[in-house]
Amino acid sequence: MKNRRQRALGAIFEFLGVTTGVFLLALGLDLFLVPNKIAAGGVSGIATILHYLLGLPVGMTMLALNVPLFLLGIYRLGLKFGFRSLYGTISLSLFVDGLAPYLPVATRDPLLAGAFGGALVGLGLGIVFRYRGTTGGTDLAAAILRTYTGANVGQLLFLVDGLVVLAAGFTFHSWELAMYALITIFITAWLVDLVQEGISYTKAFWIISEESDRIARSVIKDLNRGATALKGRGMYTGRPREVLLVVVNRAEVTRLKDLVYEIDPRAFIILADVHEVLGEGFKQYRK
Numbered sequence: 001m002k003n004r005r006q007r008a009l010g011a012i013f014e015f016l017g018v019t020t021g022v023f024l025l026a027l028g029l030d031l032f033l034v035p036n037k038i039a040a041g042g043v044s045g046i047a048t049i050l051h052y053l054l055g056l057p058v059g060m061t062m063l064a065l066n067v068p069l070f071l072l073g074i075y076r077l078g079l080k081f082g083f084r085s086l087y088g089t090i091s092l093s094l095f096v097d098g099l100a101p102y103l104p105v106a107t108r109d110p111l112l113a114g115a116f117g118g119a120l121v122g123l124g125l126g127i128v129f130r131y132r133g134t135t136g137g138t139d140l141a142a143a144i145l146r147t148y149t150g151a152n153v154g155q156l157l158f159l160v161d162g163l164v165v166l167a168a169g170f171t172f173h174s175w176e177l178a179m180y181a182l183i184t185i186f187i188t189a190w191l192v193d194l195v196q197e198g199i200s201y202t203k204a205f206w207i208i209s210e211e212s213d214r215i216a217r218s219v220i221k222d223l224n225r226g227a228t229a230l231k232g233r234g235m236y237t238g239r240p241r242e243v244l245l246v247v248v249n250r251a252e253v254t255r256l257k258d259l260v261y262e263i264d265p266r267a268f269i270i271l272a273d274v275h276e277v278l279g280e281g282f283k284q285y286r287k
Contacts (some may be wrong), residue, residue: 015087018088027120030099033121036117040188041162042138046164087133113180115183121184122187122192203272205270227246
């Protein structure tokens, strides 16, 4: 009974998350992108072009374009597209058309519109993806095309979005608008990754040293962090050696450097950003 209640609460929480993301996405389209003729790829970009060519409502056009994609997706990929995906697609169309009459145009500067519109769309999409939803569109189209061509999904997404941007440039007789749309696409992609992966607050140290045992003991004792020894071999000398992997937060970076070089001034360190760490000493995974 308890597990069933937790699953129900989890499902409600996920649908609230998808709804929040879709709402932000709709704001980005209505406040910034559509009024400024910025067709930043995807189904929303096609709907924006058709809106100005034929006067069609953007939201309902997006829904009409997504219906055959869903049907073809079910045919080519099977029943992978759950209720959350259908919900995200329909709710986005309703939000876009429902909010449009009541929202002002936030700016007529195309650069500001592209930047802020891309940020809102990226933030919204990232939240939708984080809560296991989708809004249909080109990510679904790319997955379908892959079943026919076998090409990389990322390359296909870039191709589809690029074609939409080119179509917008021809339709609106403005290559400047097409360039603003490219800026929007890059900002959107960056925000989606940021929401999915998180801001880098931890660092991974790869430490190569002859004193790996002493360094590991000091990390455990003085920093209260774990250390993992990986087997390696110096290709110049041919000698086996251990490579230590240590993950710390940003406040501990300098302390760990000092600790390593006090023990072995000749140690070799590689420092890398880590976007998310799950496990003891860091955050726990939650569905």
